[in-house]
Amino acid sequence: MEFLELEAELLDGARFKEWLDLLARDISYRMPVRTDRGDGMGLPLTEEEAGFSGSGFFDEDWGSLDLRIRRSTDSRFNWAEQPRSRTRRFVTNVRVQRLPAGELRATSNLLLVRSRWRDPGLDLISAQRNDRLRTTAEGGLLLADREILVDQTNLAATDLAIFL
Amino acid sequence: VTIEALSGSLLADGTDLRELVDVERRALSGRVFSDQEIFDLERERIFGRTWVFLGLESEISEPGDFVTRTLGTDAVIVARDHSGAVNVLLNVCAHRAAQVCMVDGGKADTFRCPYHGWVYDPAGRLVAIPAEREFLGDTGDKSEFRLQRARVATYGGLIFATWDETLPSFEDYIGDFKWYLDVAFGSLDKPLVVAGPPQRFVTKANWKLASDNFAGDGYHAMTLHASMGDIGVAPGGFLDKIAGFAFSAAMPETGHSITCVDLTAFVPMFGALELAVPWIPPDARPQLERNLLPEQMRLLNNGVFPGIGMLFPNFVWLGLVRFPGTPAAGFTVRTFMPVAPDRTEVWSWALVHPDLSDEEKRQSAQMHTLTFGASGIFEQDDLAAWARIQTSVSGGQGRRQYLRYPSSRPPSPSGVLPDGDWPGPGDIWGGFSTDDSIWYWHMKWLELMTAGG
Numbered sequence: 001m002e003f004l005e006l007e008a009e010l011l012d013g014a015r016f017k018e019w020l021d022l023l024a025r026d027i028s029y030r031m032p033v034r035t036d037r038g039d040g041m042g043l044p045l046t047e048e049e050a051g052f053s054g055s056g057f058f059d060e061d062w063g064s065l066d067l068r069i070r071r072s073t074d075s076r077f078n079w080a081e082q083p084r085s086r087t088r089r090f091v092t093n094v095r096v097q098r099l100p101a102g103e104l105r106a107t108s109n110l111l112l113v114r115s116r117w118r119d120p121g122l123d124l125i126s127a128q129r130n131d132r133l134r135t136t137a138e139g140g141l142l143l144a145d146r147e148i149l150v151d152q153t154n155l156a157a158t159d160l161a162i163f164l
Numbered sequence: 165v166t167i168e169a170l171s172g173s174l175l176a177d178g179t180d181l182r183e184l185v186d187v188e189r190r191a192l193s194g195r196v197f198s199d200q201e202i203f204d205l206e207r208e209r210i211f212g213r214t215w216v217f218l219g220l221e222s223e224i225s226e227p228g229d230f231v232t233r234t235l236g237t238d239a240v241i242v243a244r245d246h247s248g249a250v251n252v253l254l255n256v257c258a259h260r261a262a263q264v265c266m267v268d269g270g271k272a273d274t275f276r277c278p279y280h281g282w283v284y285d286p287a288g289r290l291v292a293i294p295a296e297r298e299f300l301g302d303t304g305d306k307s308e309f310r311l312q313r314a315r316v317a318t319y320g321g322l323i324f325a326t327w328d329e330t331l332p333s334f335e336d337y338i339g340d341f342k343w344y345l346d347v348a349f350g351s352l353d354k355p356l357v358v359a360g361p362p363q364r365f366v367t368k369a370n371w372k373l374a375s376d377n378f379a380g381d382g383y384h385a386m387t388l389h390a391s392m393g394d395i396g397v398a399p400g401g402f403l404d405k406i407a408g409f410a411f412s413a414a415m416p417e418t419g420h421s422i423t424c425v426d427l428t429a430f431v432p433m434f435g436a437l438e439l440a441v442p443w444i445p446p447d448a449r450p451q452l453e454r455n456l457l458p459e460q461m462r463l464l465n466n467g468v469f470p471g472i473g474m475l476f477p478n479f480v481w482l483g484l485v486r487f488p489g490t491p492a493a494g495f496t497v498r499t500f501m502p503v504a505p506d507r508t509e510v511w512s513w514a515l516v517h518p519d520l521s522d523e524e525k526r527q528s529a530q531m532h533t534l535t536f537g538a539s540g541i542f543e544q545d546d547l548a549a550w551a552r553i554q555t556s557v558s559g560g561q562g563r564r565q566y567l568r569y570p571s572s573r574p575p576s577p578s579g580v581l582p583d584g585d586w587p588g589p590g591d592i593w594g595g596f597s598t599d600d601s602i603w604y605w606h607m608k609w610l611e612l613m614t615a616g617g
Contacts, residue, residue, distance in 0.1 A: 031539075033361045040230070040265060040272025041283075055360020055514060057539050059530045067395055067489055067534070071541060075394035077387075080544035153268055154509065155365035159547040160539035 008089035016069040024142040031058040031148035080161035085116045102135040173614040191566035194557030197370040203505040211236025215324040217479035222357035231269035243286035252325040253288040254312035320349025340589035341420040356515040359529035363537040369550035371508040374500040378480040379605035382410040382597030407597040413590035414601035419476035419608025421601040428467035436467040442493035459587035494531030572598035
């Protein structure tokens with residue numbers, strides 16, 4: 001829980017390099033495309049969760065997350081975030097479960113509110129996050145795996161120049 | 165005044181559409197991108213009179229597979245029936261117009277409307293209704309009802325459709341541009357397939373702002389995408405050079421265009437075909453010789469990347485070069501569907517070669533996610549630029565300002581390649597990227613918008 005709060009604080013504060021330090025070097029960070037599937041007669045078919053194909057809004061490793069972050073830290077031309085949007089992350093319904101080898105499974109609800117410059121409209125993104133956290137030798141936690149299950153199949157967001 | 169009452173190019177306030185397009189100065193009034201009436205006309209005159217891209221055959225590979233899409237501003241079902249044919253059906257019940265299907269896709273032998281229970285097959289035929297005899301009477305005939313079915317064309321695994329019965333065939337519609345479409349989609353024994361469902365998101369810009377970017381705007385890369393140099397993805401002024409070594413081929417009759425880039429000067433360690441078609445795995449490259457003409461091969465053997473294609477009005481293909489620090493080369497097709505004058509639904513698919521391993525397919529799809537789509541480190545900036553323009557053209561004075569597409573120099577195919585003339589059709593601009601081919605796109609738009617009411 002504290003980990004998720006710290007993480008939200010870092011991302012809301014645009015402290016991206018510090019956020020990156022919370023991620024395991026072998027992290028997999030995914031946000032699949034969601035779809036509703038059915039049989040035509042009203043019966044829903046299950047979403048094919050298994051065998052994630054990389055068809056998503058994010059399918060990242062540590063290196064690609066670092067690349068994305070360096071657009072803010074190493075360049076004056078990160079136009080998508082000029083001016084930088086203000087974000088507020090609300091993390092609730094946190095459930096934690098112990099896994100073998102000192103790992104934790106954490107599921108949480110995320111409501112991300114994003115405001116840009118003087119646009120009175122807000123981007124709202126709600127999602128469930130399924131995380132796997134790893135305990136470090138020093139007793140800290142690292143995020144080793146994150147799956148972001150966004151609620152919209154047709155995303156109402158000008159762009160996703162942010163992290164969830 | 166209703167749209168139906170308008171003749172030709174006159175808008176309700178008496179403005180002639182032709183006044184909003186200054187052909188002499190190559191300028192378009194901002195109003196073209198923000199006006200509700202023009203948007204409504206486009207629904208009929210652009211999306212009612214063109215072949216519109218809806219998806220890929222690999223999304224519905226088996227009989228009974230279907231996806232739901234938008235054709236212009238209409239919801240449609242794209243379904244493969246038991247004969248193997250692809251059907252595009254208006255998702256509107258023939259009885260009282262309820263949406264028949266409300267999922268993104270799946271597998272269906274039949275579609276049942278929830279309102280009164282009318283049941284259709286994947287070809288749109290009404291196959292059953294509850295209490296048929298009681299409801300229609302002894303003389304009633306349910307065969308007079310069906311889901312409206314559009315004309316469908318498939319090409320290289322791509323699915324297009326139109327409601328217009330008088331529109332020329334897809335072959336005629338693509339015209340000379342087939343030469344380039346074949347390079348991108350007809351060069352392999354098996355077409356590229358989807359890596360998974362498309363990204364779908366709604367961005368805050370007119371659909372034409374997104375489309376015209378892909379009709380030959382190489383010029384924007386050096387500024388809008390400058391961060392790619394700063395983070396080492398496109399090093400050494402690569403994006404400046406892309407603008408300097410671009411070729412645009414634009415079709416004056418049809419408005420289609422392709423932007424190619426000569427990459428040989430920048431990444432000399434790769435062979436010509438590796439540069440030209442990096443998304444095609446080496447094992448499959450011998451197929452190119454079999455399926456393409458010698459002149460098409462000459463283009464590729466010059467290391468020319470046929471990477472940015474625009475089939476009027478809104479179908480785009482984009483090859484993704486493998487830059488340092490990125491997972492693999494990739495390929496994407498996309499479309500920009502109008503929602504409102506200031507809202508556009510972006511659909512973006514990652515395509516992969518079917519013979520790649522699952523891991524290789526995923527890496528190629530990762531390249532799409534990393535660079536294009538809502539979170540793409542290139543496309544994020546494009547989306548931001550288009551939204552800024554949309555704000556401008558929505559202002560009272562801003563909508564009166566004209567967006568400019570200055571002409572540069574006369575087109576010429578002569579000597580633009582190291583080994584001679586440009587081998588393909590169309591008007592050719594080699595050298596620094598210019599706005600000329602984008603203007604062809606807008607001229608096609610004007611032609612359709614003013615061709616009768």
